[in-house]
Amino acid sequence: MVITIDGRKCEFTAGQTVYEVAKANGIHIPVLCHHEQIKPVGACRVCVVEVEKARSLVASCAMPAEDGMVVHTSTPRVLSSRKLSVELLMTQGHHNCITCESSGDCVLQDLAYSLGIESPRFDNPETYRKLEDANEMIVRDMNKCVLCGLCVRACNEVQVNQVLDYSGRGPRATVGPAFGLTYENSDCVFCGECVRVCPVGALFEKQGRFQGRANDLMKVRTTCAYCGVGCQMDVNVKENHIVKITTPREGVPAPNYGSLCIKGRFGYDFVDHKDRLTKPMIRVDGELKEATWDEAIAYVAEKLSTIRKEHGPDAVAGLSSARCTNEENYLFQKFFRAVIGTNNVDHCARL
Amino acid sequence: MTNSITDLGESDCYLITGTNTTENHPVIATFIKRAVTQRGAKLILADPRNIELGKFAAIWLRQKPGTDVAWINGMMNVIISEGLFNEKFVAERTENFEALKATVSKYTPEYVEKISGIPADDLKKAARLYAKSGASAIVYAMGITQHINGTDNVKSLANLAMLTGQIGRPGTGVNPLRGQNNVQGACDMGCLPGNLPAYKKVTEDADRKPFEDAWGVSLPDKAGLTIPKIIDAAASGAVKALYVMGENPMMSDPDVKHVEKALKNLDLLVVQDIFLTETGNLAHVVLPTAGWGEKEGTYTNTERRVQRIRKAVDAPGEARPDWKIITLLANRLGANWKYASAEDIFEEVRKVTVSYAGITYGRIEKQGIQWPCPNTEHPGTPILHSVAFTRGKGLFSVCEHIDPAELPDKEYPLLLTTGRILYQYHTATMSRRSKGLVSRTPQPFVEIHPDDAAKLGITHGDKIEVSSRRGSIEVYAEVSGRCDKGVVFIPFHYSEAAVNRLTNTAIDPVANIPEYKVSAVKIRKVA
Numbered sequence: 028m029v030i031t032i033d034g035r036k037c038e039f040t041a042g043q044t045v046y047e048v049a050k051a052n053g054i055h056i057p058v059l060c061h062h063e064q065i066k067p068v069g070a071c072r073v074c075v076v077e078v079e080k081a082r083s084l085v086a087s088c089a090m091p092a093e094d095g096m097v098v099h100t101s102t103p104r105v106l107s108s109r110k111l112s113v114e115l116l117m118t119q120g121h122h123n124c125i126t127c128e129s130s131g132d133c134v135l136q137d138l139a140y141s142l143g144i145e146s147p148r149f150d151n152p153e154t155y156r157k158l159e160d161a162n163e164m165i166v167r168d169m170n171k172c173v174l175c176g177l178c179v180r181a182c183n184e185v186q187v188n189q190v191l192d193y194s195g196r197g198p199r200a201t202v203g204p205a206f207g208l209t210y211e212n213s214d215c216v217f218c219g220e221c222v223r224v225c226p227v228g229a230l231f232e233k234q235g236r237f238q239g240r241a242n243d244l245m246k247v248r249t250t251c252a253y254c255g256v257g258c259q260m261d262v263n264v265k266e267n268h269i270v271k272i273t274t275p276r277e278g279v280p281a282p283n284y285g286s287l288c289i290k291g292r293f294g295y296d297f298v299d300h301k302d303r304l305t306k307p308m309i310r311v312d313g314e315l316k317e318a319t320w321d322e323a324i325a326y327v328a329e330k331l332s333t334i335r336k337e338h339g340p341d342a343v344a345g346l347s348s349a350r351c352t353n354e355e356n357y358l359f360q361k362f363f364r365a366v367i368g369t370n371n372v373d374h375c376a377r378l
Numbered sequence: 379m380t381n382s383i384t385d386l387g388e389s390d391c392y393l394i395t396g397t398n399t400t401e402n403h404p405v406i407a408t409f410i411k412r413a414v415t416q417r418g419a420k421l422i423l424a425d426p427r428n429i430e431l432g433k434f435a436a437i438w439l440r441q442k443p444g445t446d447v448a449w450i451n452g453m454m455n456v457i458i459s460e461g462l463f464n465e466k467f468v469a470e471r472t473e474n475f476e477a478l479k480a481t482v483s484k485y486t487p488e489y490v491e492k493i494s495g496i497p498a499d500d501l502k503k504a505a506r507l508y509a510k511s512g513a514s515a516i517v518y519a520m521g522i523t524q525h526i527n528g529t530d531n532v533k534s535l536a537n538l539a540m541l542t543g544q545i546g547r548p549g550t551g552v553n554p555l556r557g558q559n560n561v562q563g564a565c566d567m568g569c570l571p572g573n574l575p576a577y578k579k580v581t582e583d584a585d586r587k588p589f590e591d592a593w594g595v596s597l598p599d600k601a602g603l604t605i606p607k608i609i610d611a612a613a614s615g616a617v618k619a620l621y622v623m624g625e626n627p628m629m630s631d632p633d634v635k636h637v638e639k640a641l642k643n644l645d646l647l648v649v650q651d652i653f654l655t656e657t658g659n660l661a662h663v664v665l666p667t668a669g670w671g672e673k674e675g676t677y678t679n680t681e682r683r684v685q686r687i688r689k690a691v692d693a694p695g696e697a698r699p700d701w702k703i704i705t706l707l708a709n710r711l712g713a714n715w716k717y718a719s720a721e722d723i724f725e726e727v728r729k730v731t732v733s734y735a736g737i738t739y740g741r742i743e744k745q746g747i748q749w750p751c752p753n754t755e756h757p758g759t760p761i762l763h764s765v766a767f768t769r770g771k772g773l774f775s776v777c778e779h780i781d782p783a784e785l786p787d788k789e790y791p792l793l794l795t796t797g798r799i800l801y802q803y804h805t806a807t808m809s810r811r812s813k814g815l816v817s818r819t820p821q822p823f824v825e826i827h828p829d830d831a832a833k834l835g836i837t838h839g840d841k842i843e844v845s846s847r848r849g850s851i852e853v854y855a856e857v858s859g860r861c862d863k864g865v866v867f868i869p870f871h872y873s874e875a876a877v878n879r880l881t882n883t884a885i886d887p888v889a890n891i892p893e894y895k896v897s898a899v900k901i902r903k904v905a
Contacts (some may be wrong), residue, residue: 045714142818164814179871187411187650211901215802217814218404236812247690250677250746252670253803255406255556256383257679257746262671264692269671269691280745282383282681288404290803293814295671298691300811302653304666305695313666320696320706327621327663330646334618340598344617347569348624348700349561352675352687354723355700356560356567358708358715359623365593366708370580370602371617374569376561377605377891378630 028094033101045087045098046074056100057109057141059116059134059226060175061088063277064284065184071175072112074139076100084108085136113138114147120169121151121225129228131241135173136227162211162292164233165222169201172229175332178202178221185286186220219292223274223285234296235263235271244270252350253292258283258291269295331367340368347374380746381551382760384867387413391511393436393504395424395446395535396521396535398894402799403519403680406835409515420511422504424449424496426795427825427867437504437896440862443527443795444782444896449501450534451777452490454482454541456505463509467543471772472558478537478774485779493779498573504851509542513549520797522798524894528886530742530777540772546764556680558804559670563678566734566749567727575731593611604890605631606883621648623700624667628656628806632881632892633848650703653807656873658760666692667700668693674720676742678749682759685736691886706737743820782896783884786864790846791897792830792867794880797894802871810871819889822872823856824901830864831857834903846866846897849879852904866899 029036032049036106039048044067047055060071060117069086076087079097087098099105112152124130159167174193179202182191190213204213212328222230243369259279263270272287272295279285307323308315334342345367347359356374363372386392387409398494399407408428408832414434415417423435426443441449457463458479468475487498508514516539522531532554539545556562568575571897574597578585586597603611610630611617620641625775641647643661649661652669672693678684693699701723703716717723721739730733736751736758747758763772786793801818810816824844826836836842838857843850851870853875861867868877882897 028680043468058644082642105726125861126394152610162814163817174711178687180886186413187415211806216400216404217818245690247688248686249671249688249690250559250679250685252559252808254403255558255561255680256403257559257677257681257683257685258405261687262688264690266403266456282679282683283405286408289801289818290809290815291405294803294809294812296813297808297811298671299694300653302811303694303697304654304658304664305651305697306666307578307696308664310662315661320698323665324703324706324710327646327648328707330662330752331619331621332711334645338618341600342601343621344603344611344619345621346605346608346625346627347564347621348557349564350624350670351562351564351700352673353560353678353722353727354675354720355623355686355704356564356569356722357727358701358704358717360568361593362704362708362713364473364580364597366711366713367593368598370571370598371608372569372602373571373605373608374561374564375605375627376565377889377896378393 028092030092030094030096030098032098037094043087043092045076045078045090045092046298048088048092048300049100054100056087057138058088058265059138061223062177062181065177065180065224068176068180070117073109075105075108075112077102107327110144110293113142114144114149116151116173117147117239118151119173121155121287127171127228128231128240129235133228134226160233160252162217162233164217164289165210165219166231166236167203167210168229168231169225169342172202173227174200175226177224177226178230181224182221186218188216190219191214191221198327203321217289217293218287219289220286224276226276230272232293234293238268238270239263239265241371246273246355251287253290253294256282258287260291262295268300274290275310335367341371343367343369347372349374349376379551379553379555380545380679380762381548381553385548385760386410386515386517386553386565386699389413389513389515390419391507391514391518392419392421393508393514394421394431395518396523397519397555397694398427398429398797399424399517399555402557402798404731406555410434420507422507425840426865428864431530437500438505439496439500439504441496443793443865445527445779446522446531447777448485448490448493448529448533448779449496450538451482451502451779452487453484453505453508454478455485455649456487456502456537457541460506462506463541463795464543467636468541468619471767472540472772474774476778478541481776481778486756492697494679495542506543506611508538514544515549515551515553516544517553517555519555521895523889523891525884525896526778526783526884526893528891529888530775533775536772536779537777540774542863544745546761548761549639550779554680557589560677562680562682562832563684566678571604572731575727575734576905578879589730593757606885606892607641608888612644615643618644619646621650622657623650626805627871628655628660629876629878632878632894634876634879635849635881649701653699653808653811655662655805655807665703666695668697668705669736672697673699678725679746682748683746684701684734684742684749686739686742692823738796752852783893783897784882784896786898790900791864792901793901794844794846794897794899795867795895796866796870796881798871799869806873822853822868822875825856825861825867826856826901827855827859827861827863827865830866831855834901836903842901843904844880845903846880846899848882851875851877851879866901
């Protein structure tokens with residue numbers, strides 16, 4: 028089956044939306060409330076396109092492609108509607124980019140810029156809502172919420188934690204836990220999926236606040252340090268300091284496809300904790316005293332040699348680590364078997 | 379896992395047992411919760427505690443801790459007697475069926491109810507649902523393995539999967555969820571007393587030979603000691619030196635008092651870690667290491683996927699990566715190791731580890747690969763046992779129910795079971811140094827049933843003392859319906875109330891895994 032988008036014939040399979048077909052063919056349609064892992068709702072109207080013979084503009088993210096459909100993605104009618112939608116989103120709250128954590132990584136900012144919206148035609152609301160930052164992990168700035176609903180849908184459809192929902196109507200419409208509770212006092216388990224999918228600066232990582240934004244940060248892709256799922260994540264670094272852990276909104280590979288849990292997303296700050304060991308230590312007169320590497324290695328080597336000589340290699344044992352890398356575990360058992368000469372090597376797989 | 383994490387999203391039915399998945403493998407739980415809520419997949423939960431996944435379960439089997447062989451045999455009894463087993467699979471791919479049939483014949487649902495407390499009708503429903511569904515996946519973790527008959531528990535689950543042919547296809551399988559980032563890799567790399575890399579046996583000449591050739595030495599041919607035996611040998615004086623890299627037996631091993639005595643008896647205790655742990659406090663030498671985020675390498679996840687970790691920041695002070703420290707020490711003892719990078723080591727791993735042979739840093743730059751991956755053209759193996767089992771035909775093992783080593787009695791009337799919680803991790807050296815995680819669960823607690831609490835005059839938040847034959851700790855009462863009457867749960871993360879002061883050292887004879895899931899305790903309110 029084929030549809031025509033901006034004059035190009037595009038093949039598609041049943042069930043694909045107009046937006047998906049366009050994306051697969053390299054045709055850009057901007058989206059805001061859309062996410063590849065979440066059912067489309069067509070709420071923000073940013074992705075509208077003109078479909079020949081349709082009565083009105085249609086939301087391409089929610090419109091299934093039909094054979095023979097002819098679509099135009101950037102007619103004056105489309106652009107004018109898109110601009111109006113973005114202007115309305117911009118005036119729904121207070122979008123102060125100057126100190127916003129999402130500046131440089133914000134869908135609304137990019138839309139306003141690409142559509143050339145110098146300043147919206149409408150007034151901002153007079154009320155300014157207090158930030159919710161009572162917990163140690165997530166800050167909610169509802170002044171910047173555009174009610175795209177991605178946080179609600181990610182909470183229910185991706186993580187299935189069923190904590191967030193919509194409430195209120197009209198200008199009082201909002202998103203959050205039931206009964207207007209804070210995250211802290213709700214059933215929220217701080218997986219941070221809502222922060223990941225938020226396209227604006229309404230939800231952000233508390234400990235990374237004022238530590239660096241998209242353009243200041245180097246992202247290093249790695250595997251989570253905690254359980255055996257092996258989630259892929261990006262360590263965001265500035266000046267040799269971990270600012271936050273993030274996963275891209277879309278396009279993250281197996282096994283986690285961008286989802287994390289509280290430990291993976293917010294449990295990284297042990298890395299530069301003041302208790303970190305920084306120097307080798309040797310016990311002298313009952314107390315651990317700092318030593319040089321050379322002294323410490325010489326001490327261990329000599330003791331191991333003596334014990335092996337006097338009592339045999341099986342008087343030595345090693346506990347390796349399910350926390351260390353494959354390379355380190357390989358070397359550890361090789362050391363015990365090939366250098367010490369014992370198979371007394373185990374790790375806490377049982378514990 | 380025989381199957382993959384992604385693959386779990388495709389199951390029609392889940393049998394989940396001994397894993398509190400939403401807390402301990404939260405991201406895997408999302409695949410299961412989505413399948414249930416969005417595709418109508420059915421979940422059978424077998425767990426003594428009323429865990430979060432219960433909300434998503436079609437059937438909840440609340441077995442008494444330590445009765446797993448009984449209820450799994452009971453499911454097979456129903457499946458065989460109702461003719462629901464997969465005759466073709468049993469005939470073509472398995473052996474010893476008649477012995478299994480004879481064994482499970484006495485495990486009628488009514489008999490099992492007496493042992494496990496699971497109502498006979500629920501067990502029948504669960505058996506039918508698991509056997510009849512198109513693709514049923516078994517998912518388990520330490521709730522199955524940490525028993526004196528942990529090996530039999532696992533074999534029983536394997537029996538169930540083979541009996542119904544629920545293995546070797548997408549959405550099926552026997553899927554243990556591994557608890558640590560690289561516990562799979564540490565096993566693959568041969569950090570086990572009887573196994574060289576890729577599970578080659580130290581006792582087999584033919585298995586040892588390639589390693590002797592590659593390493594240019596002759597290797598010991600007697601299997602070494604497992605952790606519990608190492609601790610015993612340290613206590614008796616047979617082991618004089620213990621080198622601990624990134625482990626914390628003073629928190630993670632059963633009967634901590636015994637561990638402490640053993641470690642203090644050593645002539646040399648070396649602890650190599652990122653923090654001064656409870657074990658480090660007893661060491662003769664402490665070596666500071668670079669941790670996660672500070673070094674290069676690979677981890678292998680629970681679905682056998684080999685993935686990169688990368689250096690993002692410098693290690694503090696003089697801390698060095700573990701591989702550099704081991705190399706220094708080996709060379710000081712006369713070896714001539716010349717590894718310049720983690721990748722150098724991995725290249726050697728590939729040469730001696732056939733399941734990793736096709737994996738290179740280049741190939742896993744963007745996405746990890748699941749072993750076995752025998753050559754660089756091989757895409758990796760998402761599903762094991764699709765054509766044959768490792769030994770050829772799948773062997774039905776005969777397993778009988780046995781009681782746990784220590785059950786409640788007059789003096790210690792409550793059954794203690796231990797585990798992890800969402801907000802902390804293992805011995806908590808990392809997670810209790812993370813602000814966000816600490817804010818969620820600042821203090822040690824015990825989950826206790828309201829009836830038991832009322833009987834002892836305990837209310838939510840009270841400080842109480844929990845004692846076993848081996849020791850006692852003080853924790854705060856969490857009065858909830860999560861545990862059944864007569865059962866209490868304590869997480870093992872808190873050093874000031876280390877629950878492993880209470881746990882029993884009884885171990886499974888094959889796997890040497892301690893029975894953390896069952897011991898007997900008594901409690902009282904602290905005045």
